[in-house]
Amino acid sequence: MILDSKIPEGPLAEKWEKHKFNVKLVNPANKRKYDIIVVGTGLAGASAAATLAELGYNVKAFCYQDSPRRAHSIAAQGGINAAKNYQNDGDSVYRLFYDTIKGGDYRAREANVYRLAQVSVNIIDQCVAQGVPFAREYGGLLANRSFGGAQVSRTFYARGQTGQQLLLGAYSALNRQIAYGKVKMYPRTEMLDLVMVDGQARGIVTRHLVTGKIESHSAHAVILATGGYGNVFYLSTNAMGSNATAAWRAYKKGALFANPCFTQIHPTCIPVSGGYQSKLTLMSESLRNDGRVWVPKAVGDNRAPQDIPEDERDYFLERKYPSFGNLVPRDVASRNAKLACDEGRGVGTTKLAVYLDFADVIKRDGLNTVVQKYGNLFDMYAKITGENPYEQPMRIYPAVHYTMGGLWVDYNLMTTIPGLYATGECNFSDHGANRLGASALMQGLADGYFVIPYTIGDYLAQNPTARIETSHPAFKEAEAAVQTEVNRLLNVNGTRTVDDFHKALGLLMWDYCGMARNAEGLQYAKQEIRKLRDEFWRDVKILGVNEELNVTLEKAGRVADFLELGELMVDDALNRNESCGGHFREEYQTPENEALRDDENYTYVAAWQYTGTNQQPVLHKEELKFENVKLTQRSYK
Amino acid sequence: MAGNNPNSKPMNLTLKVWRQKNSQATGKLETYNIKNISPEMSFLEMMDVLNEDLLLQGIDPVAFDHDCREGICGMCSLYINGRAHGPERGTTTCQLHMRKFSDGDTITIEPWRAGPFPILKDLCTDRSALDRIQQAGGYISVNTGGVPDANEIPIPKSIADKAFDAATCIQCGACVAACKNGSAMLFTSAKVSQLALLPQGKVERKTRVENMVAQMDKEGFGACTNIGSCAAECPVGISLENIAMLNREYINASFTSENV
Numbered sequence: 001m002i003l004d005s006k007i008p009e010g011p012l013a014e015k016w017e018k019h020k021f022n023v024k025l026v027n028p029a030n031k032r033k034y035d036i037i038v039v040g041t042g043l044a045g046a047s048a049a050a051t052l053a054e055l056g057y058n059v060k061a062f063c064y065q066d067s068p069r070r071a072h073s074i075a076a077q078g079g080i081n082a083a084k085n086y087q088n089d090g091d092s093v094y095r096l097f098y099d100t101i102k103g104g105d106y107r108a109r110e111a112n113v114y115r116l117a118q119v120s121v122n123i124i125d126q127c128v129a130q131g132v133p134f135a136r137e138y139g140g141l142l143a144n145r146s147f148g149g150a151q152v153s154r155t156f157y158a159r160g161q162t163g164q165q166l167l168l169g170a171y172s173a174l175n176r177q178i179a180y181g182k183v184k185m186y187p188r189t190e191m192l193d194l195v196m197v198d199g200q201a202r203g204i205v206t207r208h209l210v211t212g213k214i215e216s217h218s219a220h221a222v223i224l225a226t227g228g229y230g231n232v233f234y235l236s237t238n239a240m241g242s243n244a245t246a247a248w249r250a251y252k253k254g255a256l257f258a259n260p261c262f263t264q265i266h267p268t269c270i271p272v273s274g275g276y277q278s279k280l281t282l283m284s285e286s287l288r289n290d291g292r293v294w295v296p297k298a299v300g301d302n303r304a305p306q307d308i309p310e311d312e313r314d315y316f317l318e319r320k321y322p323s324f325g326n327l328v329p330r331d332v333a334s335r336n337a338k339l340a341c342d343e344g345r346g347v348g349t350t351k352l353a354v355y356l357d358f359a360d361v362i363k364r365d366g367l368n369t370v371v372q373k374y375g376n377l378f379d380m381y382a383k384i385t386g387e388n389p390y391e392q393p394m395r396i397y398p399a400v401h402y403t404m405g406g407l408w409v410d411y412n413l414m415t416t417i418p419g420l421y422a423t424g425e426c427n428f429s430d431h432g433a434n435r436l437g438a439s440a441l442m443q444g445l446a447d448g449y450f451v452i453p454y455t456i457g458d459y460l461a462q463n464p465t466a467r468i469e470t471s472h473p474a475f476k477e478a479e480a481a482v483q484t485e486v487n488r489l490l491n492v493n494g495t496r497t498v499d500d501f502h503k504a505l506g507l508l509m510w511d512y513c514g515m516a517r518n519a520e521g522l523q524y525a526k527q528e529i530r531k532l533r534d535e536f537w538r539d540v541k542i543l544g545v546n547e548e549l550n551v552t553l554e555k556a557g558r559v560a561d562f563l564e565l566g567e568l569m570v571d572d573a574l575n576r577n578e579s580c581g582g583h584f585r586e587e588y589q590t591p592e593n594e595a596l597r598d599d600e601n602y603t604y605v606a607a608w609q610y611t612g613t614n615q616q617p618v619l620h621k622e623e624l625k626f627e628n629v630k631l632t633q634r635s636y637k
Numbered sequence: 638m639a640g641n642n643p644n645s646k647p648m649n650l651t652l653k654v655w656r657q658k659n660s661q662a663t664g665k666l667e668t669y670n671i672k673n674i675s676p677e678m679s680f681l682e683m684m685d686v687l688n689e690d691l692l693l694q695g696i697d698p699v700a701f702d703h704d705c706r707e708g709i710c711g712m713c714s715l716y717i718n719g720r721a722h723g724p725e726r727g728t729t730t731c732q733l734h735m736r737k738f739s740d741g742d743t744i745t746i747e748p749w750r751a752g753p754f755p756i757l758k759d760l761c762t763d764r765s766a767l768d769r770i771q772q773a774g775g776y777i778s779v780n781t782g783g784v785p786d787a788n789e790i791p792i793p794k795s796i797a798d799k800a801f802d803a804a805t806c807i808q809c810g811a812c813v814a815a816c817k818n819g820s821a822m823l824f825t826s827a828k829v830s831q832l833a834l835l836p837q838g839k840v841e842r843k844t845r846v847e848n849m850v851a852q853m854d855k856e857g858f859g860a861c862t863n864i865g866s867c868a869a870e871c872p873v874g875i876s877l878e879n880i881a882m883l884n885r886e887y888i889n890a891s892f893t894s895e896n897v
Contacts, residue, residue, distance in 0.1 A: 047781075050781070051780075051781040054780045054781060065704060065710070065712060066702060066712060066763070066764060066765070067711075067712075067764070067765070067767070067768050067808065068768075069711070069768075069808060070704055070705075070710040070711060070712050072704070072705060072710070074705065074709050074710050075705045075707055075709050075710065084787070084788075086788060122782070124787045125784050125785065125786055125787045126779075126781060126782075126784055127787075128784075128787040128790075128837070129777065129779045129784035129785070129837055130776070130777055130779060130837075131776075131777045131800075131804075131831065131832050131835050131837050131838050133797050133798075133800040133801035133804050133831065133835070134787075134797070135797070135801075136791075136792055136793075136794045136797040137794065138794050139791060140791025140792050140793050140794065140797075141788045141791055142787055142788055158801060158804075159801065161709065161805060164709055164805070164807075165801075165804060168804065171771075172771070172775055172776035172777070173776060173779075173781070175768070175771045175772040175775060175776055176772075176776045176778060178772050179772040179773065185768075187765065187768075210757050210758075239704040239705045239706070239710065240703060240704055240705075240706060241704050273675075273677045274675055274677055274678070276675065276678050276682045276685065276686060277682070278679070278681065278682050278685055278706060279706045279707075281706075281707045282707075379727075380707065380708065380732070383708075383725075383728060383732045383734065384679075384732070384734065386677075386734070386736055449781045449782075450781070450782075453781070497689055497692050497693065499685070499689060500689075541692060541693075543692065543695065543696075543697055543698075544697055548658075548659065548758070549659070549700050549757055549758040549761060551698065551700055552692065552698060
């Protein structure tokens, strides 16, 4: 298989313009003859569903939550990047492009990233028009803040709830189309398989989470906007229900999965407090604008933070990276926190934490300013830990947050299956080996509002308008397969709970395929995951039947997929004999413990093809060509 | 291995939990004893522990809605000891921690109780009526593209902040559950206020308030009698002021409606 990324010819800055002119259009009267399925209603899904419906297509949108507004984009805190240069501090489309490519450690596609930077400015305009209440200055114009990996202030925000406000904007646009009857919304419905007819994606099979009804839906194209797979690790900042099932089932139907080992570990999360822990909570990166990260200089210093004098503290990010300081990118900040803890300088009772200290900014700007800027985050911290972060420093530790890998897509966001698209975190295309803060919201909305509405038309225009009934044998076959899989789970009748398996998998992934990896550990993890998977299918305990609200059954299906995906992540991490961004192979590092890339051998996207359960997947390579940016050792010193 | 309070002792609790097989079945409170609950656990983590225990005993685990577990998605609910989202003010159930309870406590856990929120199973209810109120007008009618530059319309900071405060509603339904009339006024008013305050939203302000209120009534939510339990129990602090604003918007629209 040759992977054709379909990147348009011509200079970088003109590619998207030219491409928009060259794509085929569907005339307005014909749009109503096409049906499009959108799975997931976060930023990428809701924006796509609303925009496609506005254009005149018939849209069916699906989410597993009880309302489309609850998709996990809602939890994004800090902000959204855009190259508006409202601050007159030297920002530009090119600089946002450059920062993103560099931040991704040169493992993303130039053309996609440039397009992302170009449309970023339209996103802000769109959101303001929808009534998104971004933070403003006293003059009434929009405010900005800084984020990691950039030296300009280009992040737009709505206190610490930017994701919520952006999603509510997209949700309102979606609601308008639901009211018009152009979008049919299916909440509490989970996609369990992709249906293909003559090699094209033509629909999905779903299970209704209250009634258990297994049902088919037919369309001319399918968009997966189902988010990332961070919950492979059990503990992550993802929502409890976030899962990889839709993307994974598409992979098993032939869509390639790209760079699965590229996971982002976010440096500032509230540390784990016990074995009962169900999820980890992020403390926004925006806190690193003012908070200072430190640990005691001495190993085993058990004094309370306020008793440790200034000259016995190590502000390690400021010391090692004077030009970016506390605002280094996430992978760098996380790795350094881990190093400090590995040296025995961690803090708190578990010693797996570092301090994030606001004493200086409170002294400098006053308590009120800090409350204004970060109040809700401080409250959240206090609720979870029972500690007052205005009086003592926060304790933070890295946690799994985002997955840069995902379904392989071309420039049109189409997967290797014709008619199947992947947008937002679900695809792999824009963030390389490390995503910069405030860029996930940007990508989700860019894909949904401004990219897919153009590119999907090009595909539809070349395909007939005739619909396929769900009585077609392909649908019946897929439904039967889903039913068989559900029965298989219900018939195991084992002794161990789903959560127990999930926790065991998570621990393996965190220990051997987390912040640091090495070949030996990865090989061990691969064997252990296979064993765990076998045991799952022999011994998992699920009660009840399919025809009811059965939470254990839902979870079991998702964990079964994680048990397969985890192995693919390990395969990918083993294959990539270099360190880059969030993928840190201990064998490949500079003397200063920085990631050591191997550009000669690994400047490619690793796209994996499914060949069967317990079979080795086949690796396909998409060479990355850098025509505009020079590859260098990433430095934030 | 508590993070911050090494002296905190595990607790033993008695739970009285509403169990109901499905929307047609009759429900009742079941009593469960639960041991060794760390004060550092969140309330829902305590429920996870209960469910793991039940599963191993071959008893159907308790179904409850939840997702983000960081207080923002609005999916979690629960009436805990007679209060929406439990005893702590300004907190969703997922952000409530067991340190708010004491060893030996009995905790009663029920679903939201309101006519327009039918019970699906155990503690899960159907809150889609709230979505339908939003669909009736909770938006500004702009299509993607063709909008002015974001800085073209300056908005005074105080107005933008006020709109933001109203916009933080998480649509959990606690206001309805807490209201003796089962009214959705606080919820509806939050969206009406947010959009009426902003210049972008003023164009459709009259039809919006008329349509949203009409839908609210159609769904069977009760009337508002200005008791204020909604605002007192709201986990994100949506202010009662919004209801006053909704009333003003509604009266203004009634007198000057374009829909006559």
